[in-house]
């Protein structure tokens with residue numbers, strides 16, 4: 549089963565920390581809206597780096 | 609066609625655009641957000657020196673002035689670094705919402721075109737020029753330029769797409785959370801730093817006064833060492849120290865603590881500020897270096913346009929400038945950071961004790977190291993070897 553990052557928008561503080569560490573350009577911060585695209589391979593580094601704990605992995 | 613397109617209207621980008629415009633270049637500054645300077649991602653501390661070099665001080669964006677810093681070891685041992693003479697304020701705490709806008713306006717005033725709500729998407733090299741793809745107010749937009757300056761901060765798309773830098777690892781970035789709090793009871797003449805492996809793994813907590821009993825209370829942790837997210841550690845810190853006050857704003861962000869990159873250029877492209885990992889690996893401070901890098905990038909862009917040479921070879925002049933200005937310090941502080949990261953709380957306590965009560969007049973990493981070496985001769989060889 550593949551895994552993919554998802555964002556809890558209630559927690560996200562749209563700071564871009566996750567964008568900085570994503571090696572696959574899977575995350576983009578469109579002003580205050582975090583987009584996660586199909587490049588995400590579930591590596592989980594963004595989950596670890598998020599200051600708010602707003603990201604998690606789900607099975608897809 | 610533009611001479612220069614600058615991506616990102618933070619301190620690095622605005623300073624670059626301003627410098628280009630002042631030298632008569634046709635420059636476009638794009639910022640993806642609709643409001644420059646917000647949301648803030650900063651604790652807003654800067655040394656007076658670092659600021660004065662590049663910007664004329666304007667009280668409108670100075671929130672507070674400090675005479676020094678106090679550093680606390682895990683057991684509470686205090687190290688004070690301060691200018692004792694009144695009137696010798698060494699540091700400022702800025703109001704970045706206003707500061708960043710001020711800088712962008714200076715760029716505009718100098719003749720730069722400034723466009724907000726416009727994001728850099730990608731670029732293509734063609735006949736020695738760049739075709740830059742952007743999204744402007746939701747519409748695709750393509751413009752040609754001779755030079756592209758990536759000042760897009762820690763997200764750093766330009767640099768990674770150009771292959772100049774590689775993506776940061778968990779051990780190369782500080783994950784930060786901060787509250788602006790009101791009714792904070794502190795001596796507002798100082799900034800405060802708190803160390804400890806439990807308290808802030810791989811980073812530190814801070815309190816920076818913002819005047820009128822307000823303060824930035826924040827924390828940075830290294831994700832490779834932290835067991836939870838930054839906000840968790842921040843809440844713990846506030847609880848432990850019984851910091852009372854009302855939270856009136858939340859700020860999050862990340863700072864590169866990479867050290868010195870080998871080069872910040874490729875053909876037609878220069879990176880400045882956090883986009884080039886220019887922030888300090890020990891303090892996490894990056895405003896002063898961003899201003900400095902932006903200024904140099906603007907200068908070299910001007911020379912490149914004059915010579916009609918946009919090759920990486922020519923743009924390396926920019927590398928020479930930022931490296932000899934502050935790059936060497938990033939290199940040194942990266943090594944020192946790696947050294948400090950290995951110390952347990954007990955060692956931190958005893959090192960702090962060895963210099964606590966000393967009269968440290970200068971507010972710098974170097975001043976602390978010098979004091980530490982004076983009191984701990986056994987460290988001399990260690991640090992020396994480290995720095996060679």
Ligand SMILES: Cc1cc2nc3c(=O)[nH]c(=O)nc-3n(C[C@H](O)[C@H](O)[C@H](O)COP(=O)(O)OP(=O)(O)OC[C@H]3O[C@@H](n4cnc5c(N)ncnc54)[C@H](O)[C@@H]3O)c2cc1C
Pocket residue numbers: 615616617618619620621638639640641645649650651652653654726727728729759760761762763764765784785786826859860861862863880881882883887892893894895896898
């Ligand atoms: C919590 C925290 C506390 C800090 N405290 C301090 C401190 O006390 N003192 C200090 O000196 N430094 C501090 N720093 C570091 C400091 O904030 C940065 O070093 C500084 O802002 C870097 O400036 P910059 O111009 O390089 O980037 P930024 O200020 O990050 O600006 C980059 C700009 O580029 C824009 N952008 C990004 N991508 C695109 C795109 N694709 N298209 C268009 N625009 C784009 C962004 O929206 C942003 O406005 C702190 C950082 C954090 C996170």
